Amino acid sequence: MKLEEAKQQFIDTWGALGTEWGINKSVAQVHALLLSSSNPISTDEIMEMLVISRGNANMSIRQLIDYGIVYKKHIAGDRKEYFVAEKEVLKWAMKIAIMRKKKELDPVMDILKEITVATEKETTDDGKEFHNTVKEIQELTDQLEKIANKVFASNRADLLIKLFKFII
Amino acid sequence: MKLEEAKQQFIDTWGALGTEWGINKSVAQVHALLLSSSNPISTDEIMEMLVISRGNANMSIRQLIDYGIVYKKHIAGDRKEYFVAEKEVLKWAMKIAIMRKKKELDPVMDILKEITVATEKETTDDGKEFHNTVKEIQELTDQLEKIANKVFASNRADLLIKLFKFII
DNA sequence: TTTTATTTTCAATATTTATTGAAAGTTTAG
């Protein structure tokens, strides 16, 4: 397999995986492209290499920058903006996890909590069972969130993985 | 908040969360509806309560049954099929996790492995750096997969959560 | 300042994904 082929396959795979998990294909592909490149890349190069429009390239880059996993890089004597991806895997993986948790999971956890409280005083069997179901989900996500928060805060997920492998 | 209101909010929230994570809205809503009900529910009731078509209801139920998180329930003297959701949270959460891992993550891990091997002998700086990036991703996912497999196999994720809370 | 290069925005359009509903298939009752 030639290098360019390998890179292309990586980009395609990343794009497909993103799609399945609710991440825009172009965003995932731009991320993969930047990950697979040693040097900073400009918007024009991204457009050309992924065959996407300027608008799409621009918005995808911006989203990755918002996630904090891609940085702008100024190149002396060039007016264009260049971009590089955070290459440390655990670092960007954690940033994506933190961002998605905050944006998508936290609001749901709040609602689960609300529902749990609101159904506390149900008297019917049906009401009590629903309360218990929601409460169980809420308590489990709560425990997982506490663990996740500690992992995120520690910034030493690598050590934790080692520890976990040792224990289990 | 009235019980019916609470249930509806649970169903809506579940549907929205599913959508964000690549799970069909109707599938997630049917799951939530079954979770929030003490008694088995028929296709007709699902159609009525969620205001969806027979085809959609049928396919959503089937998918949940395929996941192994919803069961058919025969009711004596009734020709209709009724359905109940697995109520034990950890049980269905694990089943969903296992299924998605197998279907969506495992193939990607295979490809990452392939790319890692295929770029082993790269000689250019660019080639070597790409190889390292992919290898790092591959190794991390590999470690996480091993942990996940053990957790899945143990069927005692509850104990592991307690253990983890204790350690960290 | 004016010109030119570059980036951003967003309405229009294309693509993908979800949903419908009626016909075909299946099962059970009479």
Next chain:
DNA sequence: CTAAACTTTCAATAAATATTGAAAATAAAA
């Protein structure tokens, strides 16, 4: 067996989501 009850399938359609591309905005150079 035949009819009725129920389930499944899937082509057609609708809805949601992603992408384009050109105009507007911004920034740098002349």
